[in-house]
Amino acid sequence: MKEKSRNVYMVAGGVTKFAKASPEMDFRLRVKKAFDYAMNDAGLTLADIDGSVASYFSDHFQRQLMSGIMVQDYLGLVPKPSKRIEGGGATGGLAFQAGYEEIASGRMDTVVVYGFETMSHVNTWKGNEFIALASDTNFDYPIGGFYTGYYAMMAVRHMYEFGTTVEQLAKVSVKNHGNALHNPYAQSPMKLTVEDVRNSPMVSYPLTRLDVCAMSDGAAVAILASEDRAFEITDHPVLIKGIGTGTDSMRLADRPFGEVPLLPNEKPSDYKDLKYPGVHSFRAGRMAAKEAYEMAGITDPINDLDLIELHDAYTSSEIQTYEDLGLCKYGEGGQFIDEGKPELHGKIPVNPSGGLLAAGHPVGATGIMQAVFMFWQLQHTVKKHFHDDYLQVPNAKRGLIHSHAGTGTYVTVTVMEAAK
Amino acid sequence: MTLDPDAKLPETEEGTVVYNTDPLIIRSHYEIDYIHSYAQDSEFFRALGKKKLMGSKCKKCGYVYATPRSHCMMCGSETEWYELPLKGRVHTFTTCYFSGEEFLNETPFNLVLVEFDGVNSLFMSRLIGADTKDIYIGMPVRAKFRRNLKMNVTDVYFVPDVEK
Numbered sequence: 101m102k103e104k105s106r107n108v109y110m111v112a113g114g115v116t117k118f119a120k121a122s123p124e125m126d127f128r129l130r131v132k133k134a135f136d137y138a139m140n141d142a143g144l145t146l147a148d149i150d151g152s153v154a155s156y157f158s159d160h161f162q163r164q165l166m167s168g169i170m171v172q173d174y175l176g177l178v179p180k181p182s183k184r185i186e187g188g189g190a191t192g193g194l195a196f197q198a199g200y201e202e203i204a205s206g207r208m209d210t211v212v213v214y215g216f217e218t219m220s221h222v223n224t225w226k227g228n229e230f231i232a233l234a235s236d237t238n239f240d241y242p243i244g245g246f247y248t249g250y251y252a253m254m255a256v257r258h259m260y261e262f263g264t265t266v267e268q269l270a271k272v273s274v275k276n277h278g279n280a281l282h283n284p285y286a287q288s289p290m291k292l293t294v295e296d297v298r299n300s301p302m303v304s305y306p307l308t309r310l311d312v313c314a315m316s317d318g319a320a321v322a323i324l325a326s327e328d329r330a331f332e333i334t335d336h337p338v339l340i341k342g343i344g345t346g347t348d349s350m351r352l353a354d355r356p357f358g359e360v361p362l363l364p365n366e367k368p369s370d371y372k373d374l375k376y377p378g379v380h381s382f383r384a385g386r387m388a389a390k391e392a393y394e395m396a397g398i399t400d401p402i403n404d405l406d407l408i409e410l411h412d413a414y415t416s417s418e419i420q421t422y423e424d425l426g427l428c429k430y431g432e433g434g435q436f437i438d439e440g441k442p443e444l445h446g447k448i449p450v451n452p453s454g455g456l457l458a459a460g461h462p463v464g465a466t467g468i469m470q471a472v473f474m475f476w477q478l479q480h481t482v483k484k485h486f487h488d489d490y491l492q493v494p495n496a497k498r499g500l501i502h503s504h505a506g507t508g509t510y511v512t513v514t515v516m517e518a519a520k
Numbered sequence: 521m522t523l524d525p526d527a528k529l530p531e532t533e534e535g536t537v538v539y540n541t542d543p544l545i546i547r548s549h550y551e552i553d554y555i556h557s558y559a560q561d562s563e564f565f566r567a568l569g570k571k572k573l574m575g576s577k578c579k580k581c582g583y584v585y586a587t588p589r590s591h592c593m594m595c596g597s598e599t600e601w602y603e604l605p606l607k608g609r610v611h612t613f614t615t616c617y618f619s620g621e622e623f624l625n626e627t628p629f630n631l632v633l634v635e636f637d638g639v640n641s642l643f644m645s646r647l648i649g650a651d652t653k654d655i656y657i658g659m660p661v662r663a664k665f666r667r668n669l670k671m672n673v674t675d676v677y678f679v680p681d682v683e684k
C-alpha cells in the first residue's frame with residue numbers, strides 16, 4: 101500500500117448451489133438468486149447500492165458478449181456504474197478486489213460484486229477447449245489444448261524437485277470432497293479414500309479424475325461497504341485487511357529460474373539451491389501473498405491466519421499453494437498434508453468448504469464464492485447459512501482467500517478479518 | 521398499394537434439434553474461420569520448414585529464450601533470433617488421456633517441456649516414441665520436423681535421442 105485508503109468491509113454474501121448443469125435458470129436469474137439472498141441477509145434495498153462489478157470469465161461458453169450488462173439490468177441496478185473484470189480462473193478474486201477499490205478510493209460506499217459462469221452450454225470436451233484458449237494459442241494450445249496437461253507437468257516437476265507423492269496429492273482430494281459433505285452448496289460432496297482417487301481414470305499423468313475439478317453452473321455475490329455504512333448494515337462486518345495480486349508469464353516455458361521472493365518468516369538460506377519458480381511453483385501466488393501480508397501486517401502466516409479458502413482446481417495446485425502462501429517452506433507441501441495440518445480440525449483448515457474440487461468451479465463465481473464462505477466463517481454464521489455447523493472453524497477470526505488463473509498467470513490473495 | 525396482410529415467411533425443412541421441452545433446450549451451431557497472422561513471430565514458423573528451431577536472445581542483457589519473443593521479459597529491450605540446438609533434455613512431462621475436443625482423437629499423447637544447454641528458458645512440445653513409464657526428467661530428446669507442414673507449432677515434435 102503506497103498510501104492509506106479507506107477501510108473496506110464485506111457485509112453480505114450469497115451463493116447458488118453449484119451444479120454440472122442447471123438449465124432451468126439462465127445466468128441472470130442465477131445471479132439474482134444469490135443477490136437477493138445477500139440483500140435480504142443484510143436488509144438492503146436497491147437504493148442502498150452505489151454500483152457494481154461484474155465477474156465472468158469466458159464469452160465462449162454463452163456466446164453472448166456483454167453478459168455483465170444483462171445481469172446489471174436484470175438486477176435493477178441500471179443506470180448505476182458498473183464494469184466487467186476478467187482474468188481467467190482468477191476473475192472472481194480480481195473482481196472482488198476491484199469492488200474493494202471502489203470503496204477504498206471513496207468512489208462508492210456500497211458495491212455489489214457479482215460473479216457467474218454457465219459452462220453447461222457445451223460438452224466437457226468443448227469446455228476443455230474453451231478453457232485452453234486461455235493458454236498461448238500460437239505455442240501452447242495447438243500442442244494439446246488441455247489445461248490439466250499443463251498442471252500435470254508442473255506436478256511432475258514438483259514431485260521431482262521435492263519428492264511429493266501421488267498419495268499426498270490424493271489426500272487433498274479426500275479432504276476437500278469430504279469437507280463438502282457438510283456444505284449444502286457443494287457440487288460434488290464425496291467420501292473418498294486415497295485408493296479411490298488413484299483408481300479413478302487417469303486424466304493427465306499423474307492427475308486422475310478425482311485430482312481435477314469439474315465444470316459448473318453457478319453464481320455468487322459479495323456486498324462490500326465503507327466503515328460507516330458497514331456498521332449501519334450489520335453488527336458483524338468483516339474487514340478486508342489486505343489485498344495482493346501477482347502475475348506471471350502466459351507460457352509455462354517462459355518462466356525464469358531465479359530466486360525465491362521471501363516472506364517475513366523465511367530467510368535466503370532456506371532456498372540456497374532452489375531455482376525459482378521454474379515450473380514447480382506459482383511465483384504470482386507468492387507475490388500476491390507477499391503484498392497482502394505486508395498490507396495486513398502478517399509476519400507468520402500459519403499462526404497469524406485461522407483458515408484458508410484457496411484455488412484447488414487441481415490437488416497439486418493446493419499443495420503448491422501451501423508453499424506459495426508460506427504455510428510451510430517450498431518443498432514441504434506434501435509433508436504438510438501428511439501431517440494433517442490443512443484438515444478441518446488441523447492446525448489451519450484449508451478449503452473447509454470443499455474448495456473448487458468439491459464445491460465446484462463456475463469460473464467467474466468461484467473467487468466470490470470463496471469470499472462468501474470465508475465471510476460466513478468469520479461472522480460465525482455457517483450454521484445459519486449451511487443449516488449445519490460442522491464446518492464452522494471455532495476460532496475463525498482472520499482468514500485468507502486465494503484466486504488463481506491458468507498455470508498461475510494471475511493470482512490474488514485477500515486477507516479478511518472479523519470486526520468483532 | 522404494397523400492404524399485404526397475407527404476407528408469410530417461407531417455411532423451411534431444416535428444423536432444429538430440441539433436447540428438452542421444459543426448460544426448452546435447443547442446439548445452436550457456430551463455426552468461424554480466422555485470418556490469423558503470426559506477425560513478429562512469423563520467422564519461427566517459417567524456420568520449422570527448414571528444420572530449424574528459432575528462439576530469441578536479448579540484445580541488451582543476453583537472456584536466451586527457447587521461444588520467440590521480440591522483446592525481452594527481463595529488461596524490455598529488443599531481442600534477435602537465436603538458433604536453438606535440436607537436442608535437449610526433458611525438464612518435465614505428462615501423458616494426456618483426455619483433452620479439448622479438437623485433440624481428443626489424438627489421445628493419449630505426451631507433452632514435454634524441453635531444456636537446452638545454453639538457453640535460459642524452456643520449450644513446450646509433444647514427445648512421441650515413448651510411453652509414460654519410459655519418460656524421465658533429464659531424458660535426452662531431439663527435435664524432428666514434419667515434411668508436410670501445417671504451419672503451426674506442431675510442425676516440430678520431439679523423440680527420444682537414443683541409438684536405434
Ligand SMILES: [Zn+2]
Pocket residue numbers: 578579580581582583592593594595596597
Ligand atoms: Zn533483456
